[in-house]
Amino acid sequence: MQLEDYLKDRRKHQNILLMTHIVLGYPSFDANREVVRQMVENGVDCIEMQIPFSEPMADGPVIMKANLDSLAGGTRVAECLDFGAEMARTHDIAFLYMTYYNIVFKYGEEQLIERCAADNIQGLIIPDLPPDHSELFFSQAHAKGIAPILIYSPTSSDQRMKEVDEAGSGFIYCVARRGVTGNKSELNVDFDTYLQRCRRATEKMLAVGFGIQNHDDIAALTGKADIAVIGSETIRLVDAEGPAAVGGFIAGLRS
Amino acid sequence: MQLEDYLKDRRKHQNILLMTHIVLGYPSFDANREVVRQMVENGVDCIEMQIPFSEPMADGPVIMKANLDSLAGGTRVAECLDFGAEMARTHDIAFLYMTYYNIVFKYGEEQLIERCAADNIQGLIIPDLPPDHSELFFSQAHAKGIAPILIYSPTSSDQRMKEVDEAGSGFIYCVARRGVTGNKSELNVDFDTYLQRCRRATEKMLAVGFGIQNHDDIAALTGKADIAVIGSETIRLVDAEGPAAVGGFIAGLRS
Amino acid sequence: MTKDGYFGNWGGAFIPEVLHQTFKELGEYYRQAKEDPAFWQEYLDLMSTYSCRPTPLTHARNLSNHFGGAQIYIKREDLNHTGAHKANNVMGQGLLVKRMGKKRVIAETGAGQHGVAAATMAAKFGFDCTIYMGEVDVLRQRPNVFWMEKMGATVVAVKDGSRTLKDAINEAFRDWVTNVDTTHYVFGTACGPAPFPEMVSWFQSIVGIEAIEQIHTHHGRNPVRVYACVGGGSNAMGIFGRFLLENGVELVGVEAGGQGIASGRHAARLCGTDASPGVAQGYRTMFLQNGDGQMLETHSVAAGLDYVGVSPILSDLWEQGKVRFESATDDEVMEALDLTMKKEGIIPALESAHAFVQAFKEAPDLPADEAIIINMSGRGDKDIFTIADAFNDPSWKEFIIRRGREYSK
Amino acid sequence: MTKDGYFGNWGGAFIPEVLHQTFKELGEYYRQAKEDPAFWQEYLDLMSTYSCRPTPLTHARNLSNHFGGAQIYIKREDLNHTGAHKANNVMGQGLLVKRMGKKRVIAETGAGQHGVAAATMAAKFGFDCTIYMGEVDVLRQRPNVFWMEKMGATVVAVKDGSRTLKDAINEAFRDWVTNVDTTHYVFGTACGPAPFPEMVSWFQSIVGIEAIEQIHTHHGRNPVRVYACVGGGSNAMGIFGRFLLENGVELVGVEAGGQGIASGRHAARLCGTDASPGVAQGYRTMFLQNGDGQMLETHSVAAGLDYVGVSPILSDLWEQGKVRFESATDDEVMEALDLTMKKEGIIPALESAHAFVQAFKEAPDLPADEAIIINMSGRGDKDIFTIADAFNDPSWKEFIIRRGREYSK
């Protein structure tokens, strides 16, 4: 439960937490290193590091391209894990891995989870692994205190949310809308009722991701969600202005 | 029976008669005029003048091309008939028309036959009109003394030859072989037995055509057939060397 | 037909003497086959195992609703092996050739459909095969030429005359008179010298025999009208044949209106007034010809309808008023094709689309509880070059241009 | 299959949460349909009137004699409307979509066959339709793209990843998660998340159900072997399904050997040793992937076999030893294609020709009184560009070059 405790603790001092996202090896590990540093220095609470996969089915154009370019550049899973370990050693915020199930499956579920434990990686987000599709994964994760972070979507029924809540831990990742990562989300009335359903379904903290792009979005989420997730936007920023631009951007989000 | 009498008469003085062939309007009527003059002066006994048709189904490449080129040059049936009349007036040998049935049919069978009678054209060769396919044509032809010349082929049974013999008059046109006009024919043993079958089947004179090209062919036919038909060969000659070359060629055939 | 192969004033066998014997034999083999129930059974077995007869009758609900009139049914000859009704004729003649013991077949082709069908039959029966095709058609129907050659046939591009179907027929006859003893000429449509018009119609009659049974199953009674495109007339005779025995079924043959009857650039022989009686290619019918009897050039977007003559049987039915003839222009054809693809997911051959045009014109005025049948003689895939051109499809052109460049390297 | 969509160790539904609800509903509709005899009847009626089911079983006598072994029978899925077995699946899903009340369908396509079939179904049922196709395939299968567009579908060229089938599938999923409420994803083969593998196999099972009855009629008993090519596995499951219930019928799946298994340029997942268990595109099966789990590029002359995964049901049958898997190289495929065209007048699709290759290898060693069945999943016309290239046909190239020049003007 380390991740949950850690986040609860940070949440005491912040009325919304920030989780950011990077794709490992894109544009390069050096760039990743710099981006993470700036994120940490500017108060990010948690970073999900995506291990690239050749079939990023749930990702939109920006993150998909980052996945494929990283692999085209020769990125291997082993390097990603070494880099993750280094980050966890270097910075004292929470680090998670986000990737697709095949990467976990091929590495070995137990092996990967043990490696996370050893490297002080606190959670795993696997968008294409439903709670009932790998007992081994979930039992091992719980056993080793690595949070298997599960997902709510606007299409999830109340009933389904309960099931998901039971299987996951750490926090609940609420995708703001139908579709893939990257596009802007309307944080309107429907969204509010959806978030209320999420709240009713779980005691866990709620992270909201998909299309959260700027200060206004974060402001709109404050008081409703516990964690705001910035995904594609920082990748766009690094593509456009380089790693140096990240710090200011992050700093501006909650100010 | 004028054609038959005329040929019988010439045959008395020649051990083989010569029939030549021209395609009207090819390469031009003037050329036709010159070619005919040379043929007559060099002893040709009978000339078949082909009225061109757009679908010369029974003709080989040389005569087919002559038909189509003549039509492409604008040749009309009326001009052909005027030219035929002129030739019959000018030269005192026998002139025939050769053409396909549609030309006769469209002009009117009675009308064409009357016109032939008026113009002293002595016979008609219509390769695509079998004896049983137009009573009108045959009755009219016989009535007006225009010979409907019919055809034997190596594929004709003895029985068939008899039928054909009864319907036609003038002479029998024996095609030397299967196929279309133009190619060389082998005047071999099979050919001889075929000609003997022809003889047995009819009292009429036998003309042999299809691929008769030179002095040797004619020599080979002499004593077996009554009339040798020179078709494509003179057209080739005119194409290659012009009308002037025809006289010598004809002169050499029986010498 | 009368014993000499006439249908009223039409038909006959105007052939050179050299073919007399062969036609006599062919006529006899045909008559024997026709009287022998085992032959027809063998034919049915072949067509139901090698092709997929009976071909379905499809109720085109979307088109019916679109026009808000009669229920439109489509007879699916496009689902035959090789993609058109032509298969019916070649397979039947193939069985006859086997009986005659000949080892070589020749055929003419316009659209290339009959050529592909004949080459297919030859491969299946193990015959040598030569296909005569007008040079113009070779150029516009290259894919079909490719398949004929792949199936082992020799394709001869005919460079004489108008270099289209009629010239291919002349050339095939020239081959036949030369190789008459070993060779059978697989005539592709219900034209030519007797017994071809009757024999081809007989093999094609399977279409109407199936269709009447199918329409009774689906609709409970006869259709009020039946539509077929008319090139030489074989698919029309095929579906009309059985319905001619019924009362109250109007039969409509649709010819190629090309750029419009008035333009003179068409192939309408039985509708319009440009054709006149004549005798050519071995038979007597209505031909598009001039006053001297010379055949005219014809025009149609559909190569298979682009022909000067028409079945003598249809000329007879026309004269007797038993079949009504209409025409469809190239433009109307493309429209009907487009609509049929979008509404039903069905791609008629350009030839077949002519029948669709006329049916679409008339359907709205017929009661919704009546049915009409369109004979879809073939599928349009074969026409992709023509159709893409007609629709002026830019990405198709770009694709061909790119391919062309690659090949030029 | 078990209730969670597994076949032994294979299958499952590894889908993002946003699709959970839709799959639940789809699964229920599917199960209801399967339990409702009226649904299957409606399916049979549709397939026998819109397509020409039952498709024939052709006795290939010439090929049988040529190889001097077992009697070769060919199941003619090429005679389906749109020219391949793909029609069976799309029409079945179309009926399901009607029941679900959705108004839009999307589909991925490799060869373009499934795309054409899906676009056809959409036109027939009146659905909006978007087809995702890898850019590489768009370029090599342009004619199919042309027909899809003509039938009213929007074709999206996918420019990510290897720009082939797997990337088209990813893109289709991205569309689906976005438009999940209005849209059904018509998956084209027996792969993907449950219930697709089972559902597609169910619709395709009509092939085997017909085939066993037909072989009994013609041959009097079961065949000794049944051959099918294996891309995703739907035509193989279609014909194998019924025969799996029989004893003594050996089932042989033939994968794309490309330039040879040793070359690494192939798409052989169940024969050879290059594939390993994995989870992608929503299901667990044998994938061609590297040690990290990244999918590899595959290669085949046949676009429809050019895929990294394979039906989980086939992986299970492979693991159980109930189906034998072989592969055919591109060169062997062209040879078999050539022979089949010349001997039988039949043009198999490049995909189907893979099954012919293996059958030809084994037929000589089987007794002449035994029968084997080859599933001819589709016709080769669609492949004319690929086939003409493979045969390096000069007059075809010349034709394309000339056309290209005309278009460039």
Ligand SMILES: Cc1ncc(COP(=O)(O)O)c(C=O)c1O
């Ligand atoms: C598909 C199709 N329909 C119709 C025709 C016209 O021929 P017919 O009038 O003999 O049916 C052709 C001729 O090639 C054809 O290919």
Ligand SMILES: Cc1ncc(COP(=O)(O)O)c(C=O)c1O
């Ligand atoms: C004709 C044909 N056969 C086979 C296949 C392979 O698919 P499957 O293995 O699902 O039958 C395809 C795929 O496009 C195809 O078009």
